[in-house]
Structures are given as C-alpha cells and as structure tokens.
Amino acid sequence: MNWFGSYIYRLILYVRQKYGLLVLCLLVSVGLHLVILFGFGSYTLFRYYFKRDVQFDALPFQKKNVKLRSISHKIQLQRNPKQVRVIRRISIDRMSKVALPTVPKKEKLTRKFEVSKSFLTADANFDKYSELDIESGLFGTVKRLDHAFEGKVYRLDRNTSELPRRWPSSRLIGTIYTRKIDVPITLNTRGFPGLTNLHRDYGIVYVGKFYVRNPGKYTFLLDTDDGSCLRVDGNKLCEFTAIRSSSRFGFMRAEKYLDEGPHTIKLEFFQGFHANCQCQLWLIKPGSTESNAFDMLDFLPPRGQNFD
Numbered sequence: 001m002n003w004f005g006s007y008i009y010r011l012i013l014y015v016r017q018k019y020g021l022l023v024l025c026l027l028v029s030v031g032l033h034l035v036i037l038f039g040f041g042s043y044t045l046f047r048y049y050f051k052r053d054v055q056f057d058a059l060p061f062q063k064k065n066v067k068l069r070s071i072s073h074k075i076q077l078q079r080n081p082k083q084v085r086v087i088r089r090i091s092i093d094r095m096s097k098v099a100l101p102t103v104p105k106k107e108k109l110t111r112k113f114e115v116s117k118s119f120l121t122a123d124a125n126f127d128k129y130s131e132l133d134i135e136s137g138l139f140g141t142v143k144r145l146d147h148a149f150e151g152k153v154y155r156l157d158r159n160t161s162e163l164p165r166r167w168p169s170s171r172l173i174g175t176i177y178t179r180k181i182d183v184p185i186t187l188n189t190r191g192f193p194g195l196t197n198l199h200r201d202y203g204i205v206y207v208g209k210f211y212v213r214n215p216g217k218y219t220f221l222l223d224t225d226d227g228s229c230l231r232v233d234g235n236k237l238c239e240f241t242a243i244r245s246s247s248r249f250g251f252m253r254a255e256k257y258l259d260e261g262p263h264t265i266k267l268e269f270f271q272g273f274h275a276n277c278q279c280q281l282w283l284i285k286p287g288s289t290e291s292n293a294f295d296m297l298d299f300l301p302p303r304g305q306n307f308d
Contacts, residue, residue: 140176216286
C-alpha cells in the first residue's frame with residue numbers, strides 16, 4: 001500500500017512541475033468525477049441484478065391496500081398524473097400487503113365574529129359617527145337583515161353632479177341592509193365598513209317592501225345631499241336630480257294615500273365630489289303631526305302573511 005501512495009505522490013509532483021498547478025487541479029477533478037460515476041454505476045447494476053425490495057411514492061388522499069405479486073411489480077395509483085407530490089417514501093418486502101399512507105382532507109374553516117348591536121340593527125347614533133366602532137356603517141350594514149331596506153352600492157364617475165339615470169351592474173360594489181334611512185349631515189371619511197372605503201362619487205339604490213295595516217294619507221319627507229329620488233309603488237314622489245344649493249336645504253314633502261296591504265318603496269341616492277353626506281327618509285302617519293324616520297319594523301305584515 002505504501003508503494004501505491006508513493007507512486008501517486010511522485011505523479012502529482014511530476015504533473016505540477018511540468019504542467020503547472022491548474023492542470024493538476026483539472027486532472028484531480030476529472031478523477032474524482034470518474035470515481036463517483038463508477039461507484040454509482042456499480043451500485044445501480046447491483047440493485048438491478050439483486051432485487052430485494054420495491055420502492056414507490058405514495059400519493060396524497062389515497063386509501064387502498066395493494067398486494068405485491070412479485071418483486072418487479074409496479075404500482076401506479078394515478079394514471080398520467082400532472083403533478084405528483086411525494087408525501088412519504090417507503091420500502092417494503094416482497095409478497096406483503098401494504099397500507100398506503102394517507103393525508104386527511106383539509107378541515108372546513110369556520111369564523112365567528114362579534115359585532116356591536118348598532119352594527120347589526122343599523123341604529124347607530126349617526127351624528128356621533130366619529131365615536132362609533134369601526135364596524136358601524138352610516139348607510140347600513142353588510143349583514144343581511146330581515147324586513148329591511150336592501151341597498152345596492154355603485155361606484156360613479158368622478159365629480160358626478162347628477163342623479164344617474166342608469167345603474168349599470170358593472171359599477172356595482174356590493175349590498176348593504178338597514179331598517180332606517182336616517183343619515184343627517186355627516187362627514188363620511190370611512191366609506192362603507194366591510195364593503196369599500198369609497199367616501200365620494202358613489203350611489204345607493206334602496207329597495208324594500210312594507211305592509212300597511214292602517215290605510216290613509218301618508219306624508220313622506222325626504223332630505224338628501226346630494227341628489228335622490230323616491231318612488232312608492234312605482235310612482236315618483238320626491239326627486240333631487242342634481243347637487244343642491246344651500247337655498248334648497250330642507251325636507252321635501254309628498255303625500256300619498258296607501259291602501260291596506262303590501263307596498264314597494266325605492267330610494268335612489270348619490271354622493272358627489274365631497275365627503276359631507278346626508279340621506280334622511282321620514283314619515284308622518286295618518287292622523288298624526290309627528291314625523292319620525294321611516295322604520296321597516298313599523299310596517300310588518302300580519303302573522304301568517306307575507307309580501308308575495
């Protein structure tokens with residue numbers, strides 16, 4: 001063994017002196033590569049002629065028992081898989097039963113939220129909006145409410161100054177719900193919590209159904225900043241078509257006789273280029289002089305009846 005080492009040492013010295021250090025490093029690198037390739041090839045040939053076990057990759061979400069009939073048996077759990085993710089590599093002896101490893105399916109995530117009562121009922125003190133919780137909304141809540149207005153929120157063109165004649169679905173942002181439309185003059189800088197932070201150049205189309213038990217002449221009061229239009233049973237009662245001047249501030253009044261039974265209501269509203277907003281719909285009932293916000297809970301159908 002000593003003679004082999006001395007021979008290698010003399011060979012290295014000879015190559016270095018005659019050809020230089022660079023050629024020596026190159027020869028050493030080639031030699032190491034040849035040794036590695038020889039060893040790998042020998043191991044592959046040995047495994048080919050002396051098979052003792054079978055290896056395969058278990059795919060996820062597989063539940064199947066496979067019985068190997070021979071040491072050369074091939075197992076394919078999926079035909080032509082596009083993407084195979086190896087989760088565990090196992091080795092088994094021949095002529096044995098194999099329980100393939102499985103991966104449990106993903107659990108369905110459930111989320112629970114706790115919100116304030118004002119957020120659920122839309123009965124917040126809008127004149128103190130700066131003190132409200134961030135989940136509260138001026139014009140409604142994203143939580144679906146029964147017996148309430150359903151408002152479709154739209155994104156309008158910049159510096160909109162007139163009530164749109166069409167509400168294209170491509171501009172629809174989302175839906176909010178409220179039982180009262182009673183937003184006094186307020187600086188809206190938060191937009192619509194849970195839906196969008198848009199605080200200018202937006203429009204809302206409220207629709208709802210209410211049931212009148214006491215027929216008579218009802219007086220509707222509407223005051224908005226900017227434009228709005230109120231329809232009851234398809235008939236136009238009040239309308240602000242454009243941004244109002246300061247001389248037009250105040251409630252617009254409209255009277256309509258309502259029979260006993262179900263009725264429909266629709267309020268279109270838009271907000272222009274500034275963040276100061278207002279949208280109030282009030283009502284004076286027959287035989288009364290007191291005006292209050294139009295509340296859907298005051299016009300519920302009798303028990304056992306619906307609006308259809």
